[in-house]
Amino acid sequence: MPEGHKTHFLARQHTGWFAGQALSVTSPQGRFRGDARKVSRKVMERCEAVGKHLFYHFENDRLIHVHLGRYGKYRTHSSPPPAPVGLVRMRLVGEARSLDLNGPTTCRVIDQHTRREVIGKLGPDPLAEGSSARKKRLVWEAVRASRKPIGALVLDQSVIAGVGNIFRAELFFELGVDPRLPGAALDKATFDSLWKSLVKMMRTGLKYGKIVTVTAKEARAPLATLEGRDRFRVYGKASCPRCDRPIETIEIAARKLYWCPACQG
CATH class of the missing domain: 1.10.8.50 (Helicase, Ruva Protein; domain 3)
Known part of the structure; x- marks a missing residue:
């Protein structure tokens, strides 16, 4: 299972790749399809890491919440991406890069209230901003x-x-x-x-x-x-x-x- 250093590394990386872009968000596997429609073609503002959780912030005040768990894995491609490999829960397609996410424990669209609930159950994150x-x-x-x-x-x-x-x-x-x-x-x-x-x-x-x-x-x-x-x-x-x-x-x-x-x- 990726530890906190990796989620913060991914948050920086994905923010650099996708911030300010209207992303195509799909679910080749199908399990995330309904939620994907809520944020697809919306501008992604940033990706945030808190502990082992990732939050992708979009302009409509919706967020994609990802917890990789033990088996979650990202694959990086150029855009347009190739055919999906395996059970791809979520695909993000930007201007120059795309991401496929396989096997996460959590992948859902939430609002700010739910984000606060998730974070409220966590202890301090040594890598997060704050005192x-x-x-x-x-x-x-x-x-x-x-x-x-x-x-x-x-x-x-x-x-x-x-x-x-x-x-x-x-x-x-x-x-x-x-x-x-x-x-x-x-x-x-x-x-x-x-x-x-x-x-x-x-x-x-x-x-x-x-x-x-x-x-x-x-x-x-x-x-x-x-x-x-x-x-x-x-x-x-x-x-x-x-x-x-x-x-x-x-x-x-x-x-x-x-x-x-x-x-x-």
């Missing part, structure tokens, strides 16, 4: 009030919007924090380090359009060239890069989490 100090304070208040494991809290979208399983594993490994620790047991200094590292990781992900948690020195290569699991320190790895002991997995919040018990226990 960083306020966002940090709100997350800290939610964490210190909970007895749930900190490894569950950072994955809870109502606590922090946009964090997924890869960021979670990499974050706790970088700080040497046991993800089983209850939120209420986390001291303020450790939380401050956690928030600082998370924001840095997500900004790096936004910059490159992919999660990269190693340094160029560690990778012995420019970060932009890294692919696959070479980008990570612990996620999907067999051995710890610090102590060389086996990496293990535990289940927290119904998701498998990679960690090093020797370095994080």
